[in-house]
Amino acid sequence: MTDPQVALFMLGIFILIVFLGFPIAFNLMALGIGFGYFAYYDPNRMWRAYNRLDETAGWWESARLWVEGLFNNRIFDLFVNQTYTVMSNEVLTAVPLFLFMGYIVERANIVDRLFTTLNVASKNVPGSMGVAALITCALFATATGIVGAVVTLMGLLALPAMLKARYDQSFAAGIICAGGTLGILIPPSIMLIVYAASSGVSIVKLYAGALLPGLTLVGLYLVYVVGRSILQPSVAPRPTAAEVPDLPLVKILTMLVVSFFPLAFLILAVLGSILFGLATPTEAASIGALGGMLLAVAYRAMTWQRLRESVYLTVRTTAMVCWLFVGSYTFSSVFSYLGGEQVISEFVQSLNLTPFQFLLLAQLIIFLLGWPLEWSEIIIIFVPIFLPLLGLFDIDPLFFGILVALNLQTSFLTPPMAMSAYYLKGIAPPDVRLTQIFAGVLPYVGMVFIAMALMYAYPQIVFYLPEQLYGR
Structure with missing residues (x-):
């Protein structure tokens, strides 16, 4: 076998192992070292x-x-050099800090206050409880970036409330599943940090580029919730006075000040300090972690047990991400050395694709990979295969990264491997069937595709803020 054939054989073995369900980070390291021993012999x-x-x-x-x-x-x-490179990567330093901020916020009993307040404040809006749940999901997902945590907690908190208010089971489940994935895209997103470390794109520009697409997607979700509530009132009945009391404006404003504005201010402070150059992402993440702890103390939710759990979960998730990077860097170095990257590049060039066709092909592959794989594995392992090809088609890696972040929303929402649906089913009442949850999330998959189409048609949605803030 020639070296390029060995490289493709190496890639085939890895894909087979992925579908067999073995730990991916250790498989990458084992294959990288095993085939690397042959390559560098x-x-x-x-x-x-x-x-x-x-x-x-x-x-x-x-x-x-x-x-x-x-x-x-x-x-x-x-292998040793790659391990040191990953552990000393300044971009990745922000990952554990943002994770810690998210886990602390998750355990600070903020979400139940936030949902209750938004439910009261939006009482006169069609589908008010759904709107409140979606906005709560968006804020909580942005603060944590952990899809499973958001869907599970909101499923325990908001789903029973919506079902009690006579909401359609499928409609209510779709809101929670879709809202819980928004933290993948909306800054400060951990996924964008990982993409920045993989691609070399400025994380600051990625955050600026993702802001308008993220708000666009939230807007599409809200339009769907409100629009369907108007056209089909039976799926989201208006709340009665017993379910949501009429409170004075002063009382509502007080509730917003206590529950909504602290978390919103924390998120905006972290994001604003990054976008306006007042702090690096790592410094902003440090402030966010401190702010999360102060919020927990202010809400009297900080205990030694919760702090210990947050630190443990942060260390576990960070270790997973970092070892994925180590394995991916080792694997890709050997794969490239054997000529595999050149074979893929020549094959793609032989297809005579236009830039638009290449983007569609790449997004289709990432969409399919989202069924069996987590977003971290896709970003760290498979996206770097596409990155060297972007220059051939004159595609900005910033634009490509935002499209990937949008696309990965679907990996949590598309049956049969919609992980958001499984997270919710695990804590939902027994009468809520998995097929109902699948039916509820499918309209949001369509809206993700609409958002991606808007990005293709109007790339300035991605480039406007980075160009205004940082120039070309």
Whole structure:
């Protein structure tokens, strides 16, 4: 086999292992080191240690030199260097801080206050409880960036309230599942940090570029909720006075000040300090983590147990992301060294695609990968395969990254592997069937596609803020 054939064989084995369900980070490292040993094999380097053996050497010295010769391969140097590169990456330093902020906010009992307040404030809006749940999901998802946590918590809090208010089960489930995924796209998104580390694109520009598309998607969701509530009132009946009392304006404003504005201010302060150059993402994430702790203290929700859980979950998730990076960097280095990247590049060029066709093909592949894989695995492992091809089609990696972030919304919403639906089913009442949840999320998949079509038709939705704030 030629080296490029070995590279493609290596990629095929990895895809097979992914579908078998083995831990991906360790598989990447194992395949990278295993095939790298073959790729970087140098007989002279290997036998250099063996040649130092002589007849007078003892068994211990002989064994040591044999082991030294066995490991005298550049793949081990590469693996160590890649590990150090990932652990010292300044962009990735923001990941644990934003995760800690999210886990603290999740445990600070903020969400129930927020949902109750927005439900009262939006009482006169069609589908008011759905609107309140969607806005709560958007804010909470933005603060945490953890889809499973948002969907689970909102499923425990908002779903029973909507069902009690006679909302259609499918309609209510779709709102929570779709709203819970918004943190993937809306800054400060952890996914965009990971993409920035993979692509080399400025995280500040990514945040600026993602802001308008994120608000566009939220707007489409709200239009759907309100519009369907008007056209089909049976799915979202207006609340009675017993369900949502009429409160004085002063009381509503007080509730907003207590529950809505603190979290909104924290998010805006973190995001604004990044966008306007007042702080680096890592510094802003530090302030966000501190702000989350202060909010928890202010709401009297900070306990030693919750703090310990937040630290543990932060360390576990950060370790997963970082080891995925280590495995991906090692795997991709060996894959490129064997000529696999060149084979893919030549194959794509032979298809004579236009830039628009290439974008459609890339997004289709990412859409399909979203069924069996998490977003972190797609961004760290598969997106870097497309990045070297962007220059061939004169596609801005910033624009490509925002499209990928939009696309990954569908990975949590598209049956049969819609993880948001499974998160919700796990805590939903028994009479809420999985098929009902699937039916509820499908309209939101369509709205994601509409948002992507708008990005294709009007790229300035992505580029306007980065150009205004930072120039071309």
